[in-house]
Amino acid sequence: MLNLFGRPARYCDGITRRSALRIGTFAFGATAFTLADVFRAEAAAKKAESGPTPTQHKAVINIFLGGGPPHQDMWDIKTEAPSEIRGEFKPINTAVSGIQIGETFPKIAAMMDKFAVIRSIVGARGGHDAIQCTTGWPENSLAPMGGRPSIGSFLAKVAGAVDPSVPPYIGLSDKTQHAPWSDPGRSGFLGSTFGAFTPNGPDLANMKMIAANKASLSDRKKLLAAFDDLKREADAGGQLRAADAHTQRAFDVLTSSKLMDALDLSKEDPKVRDRYGDGKPYQYQYDGAPTANDQLLMARRLVQAGARCVTLSFGRWDSHGKNFDLVRDHGTKLDQALTALVWDLERLDILNDVTVIAWGEFGRTPQINKDAGRDHWPQVSCAILAGGGLKTGQVIGSTDRTGGNAKDRPVTFGEVFATLYHAVGLNPETTTVMDPTGRPQYPADGAVMKELV
Numbered sequence: 403m404l405n406l407f408g409r410p411a412r413y414c415d416g417i418t419r420r421s422a423l424r425i426g427t428f429a430f431g432a433t434a435f436t437l438a439d440v441f442r443a444e445a446a447a448k449k450a451e452s453g454p455t456p457t458q459h460k461a462v463i464n465i466f467l468g469g470g471p472p473h474q475d476m477w478d479i480k481t482e483a484p485s486e487i488r489g490e491f492k493p494i495n496t497a498v499s500g501i502q503i504g505e506t507f508p509k510i511a512a513m514m515d516k517f518a519v520i521r522s523i524v525g526a527r528g529g530h531d532a533i534q535c536t537t538g539w540p541e542n543s544l545a546p547m548g549g550r551p552s553i554g555s556f557l558a559k560v561a562g563a564v565d566p567s568v569p570p571y572i573g574l575s576d577k578t579q580h581a582p583w584s585d586p587g588r589s590g591f592l593g594s595t596f597g598a599f600t601p602n603g604p605d606l607a608n609m610k611m612i613a614a615n616k617a618s619l620s621d622r623k624k625l626l627a628a629f630d631d632l633k634r635e636a637d638a639g640g641q642l643r644a645a646d647a648h649t650q651r652a653f654d655v656l657t658s659s660k661l662m663d664a665l666d667l668s669k670e671d672p673k674v675r676d677r678y679g680d681g682k683p684y685q686y687q688y689d690g691a692p693t694a695n696d697q698l699l700m701a702r703r704l705v706q707a708g709a710r711c712v713t714l715s716f717g718r719w720d721s722h723g724k725n726f727d728l729v730r731d732h733g734t735k736l737d738q739a740l741t742a743l744v745w746d747l748e749r750l751d752i753l754n755d756v757t758v759i760a761w762g763e764f765g766r767t768p769q770i771n772k773d774a775g776r777d778h779w780p781q782v783s784c785a786i787l788a789g790g791g792l793k794t795g796q797v798i799g800s801t802d803r804t805g806g807n808a809k810d811r812p813v814t815f816g817e818v819f820a821t822l823y824h825a826v827g828l829n830p831e832t833t834t835v836m837d838p839t840g841r842p843q844y845p846a847d848g849a850v851m852k853e854l855v
Contacts, residue, residue, distance in 0.1 A: 459564045460755050460790070460826035461705040462553060463743070464713045465698070466532045466575070467736075467762035468583035468690050469720030472776050473784035474768065474805035475729045476504050477519045477797075487768045487804050490726045498795045506733035509741040510786075515795040516744050516753075518787045518854060522799025522808035525815055526764040526780035530720070531582035535761055536713060537590070538819030538846050544591060547838050552587030553822060554711035555596040556845050559835055560828065565708035567660045572704050573598035574697045575715040579689035586713045591837045598713065601665055664707040667696055675699065678742040681735045686728045690718020693732055695739035702746050705756055710826070719762055723773035736760070744788045757790030757825040759818070768804040782808050785818065790825035792854045816848025824850045 474480050479493040479502065493502035496514035503511055503519070510517060526534060533541045536552040543550050551559070554571035563570045573586020586598040663669055681695035693716060701712040716739070717732040740760060747753040765783035766776035782801055788794060799811040820830040823845050830850065834842035 462711045463701045463758045465760040466535050466715045467719050468715045469718050470764045471719040471762045472766040477784050478521045479504050480805050483804050507737045509737045518794045518796050520785045520798045520813050522812050523783045524808050524812040528780035532585045534815045536587035538815045548591040551590035551592045554587050555589040555592050557710045558596045568708035569599035570710040571598045572709045573600045573713045583690050584715050664703040679738050685731045687718050691715035693717045693735040698739045698743045721775050723775040725775045753789045754791040758788045761785035768806045798853050814848050816846050817851050819846040820848045821851045821854050
């Protein structure tokens with residue numbers, strides 16, 4: 403990073419002149435560093451460690467339903483349970499004979515052949531965070547060395563960037579008062595080099611600033627090259643020439659309009675935007691995420707531009723009170739956004755290349771409490787998937803009469819992640835990355851789900 407220091411002067415958007423003179427600084431993960439540092443580290447890692455790389459651009463859109471969605475009010479209606487467990491919702495038929503889901507999701511019901519529902523996810527540790535939904539591992543796994551990397555970080559490490567101007571791993575989640583609900587996914591022992599690019603944070607402000615000052619950036623690029631020229635004579639090993647290549651990639655990201663265009667929804671067909679909706683008014687948000695339907699559209703635009711993994715947090719599902727009112731609000735909006743996304747991916751002929759999953763950290767109690775709510779229930783939870791060439795139009799697993807425990811085919815987080823990795827072209831049984839001790843680590847603790855592939 404090159405800093406040209408002078409008297410700080412603040413622009414109208416709050417960015418100081420001193421900040422504006424920074425070349426290529428982004429906040430990936432929790433640490434600020436230069437993009438050139440990112441690319442140098444990435445190249446060094448790939449040189450030291452080889453692994454299978456997908457030949458096609460495959461991607462994952464991971465939608466976190468923060469707070470714990472009530473499985474028995476969504477995909478697993480318990481018609482035979484007593485009213486104090488069954489709740490207010492009725493099941494509706496879907497486009498697939500024999501499958502029923504909650505009445506709040508009529509659009510998904512009409513497209514059920516494009517979706518697969520897992521009703522029997524087990525192994526939730528009970529924490530109010532996205533860790534198991536972004537990594538597939540419990541929080542304490544490899545904690546002394548930084549923890550397990552999320553799927554986005556793993557893909558950024560092993561597969562790299564599709565386009566040098568588009569980060570392979572992007573987190574869209576708006577900042578939440580309960581911070582773990584907007585965690586885009588941790589990089590774990592891979593380090594912040596492979597953390598998520600977060601355009602809703604300082605990264606976007608930096609890009610907008612640079613987009614408005616491209617001429618100045620060009621001048622500073624020339625100055626940086628001049629400094630390198632002065633040092634190159636002493637570079638007997640050619641290391642500075644290699645550094646130039648990494649710096650060039652940093653400038654590619656900063657000066658390219660491709661990422662900024664993908665983030666700019668005004669460039670999208672208004673009819674497509676209307677199909678997604680914006681999820682407003684935001685209700686029952688409290689300390690969680692908004693029901694930002696338009697982030698699903700942004701996710702589609704980003705994977706189309708070259709991102710391998712996009713994460714976002716949709717809604718605040720911690721329904722200790724007014725559970726049924728919340729599901730009517732959040733569920734209706736999720737119904738619209740998910741079906742629009744699947745329709746859109748299919749329209750663009752990339753549905754088989756993009757795997758979509760929506761799920762939360764745990765389920766909710768069978769028993770309805772005195773506040774018409776459901777409380778935390780890590781014993782069983784659910785997920786809905788689409789795309790990725792998966793076998794859709796089916797329900798996997800079941801729960802008992804009250805929705806309290808998995809009855810048939812319990813599914814672990816590790817199995818879900820093994821399947822996601824398989825869908826993007828990686829073999830979870832043979833692909834590894836090295837941890838800081840030099841030991842190979844697999845991406846998932848489970849086998850690929852045969853029902854889905």
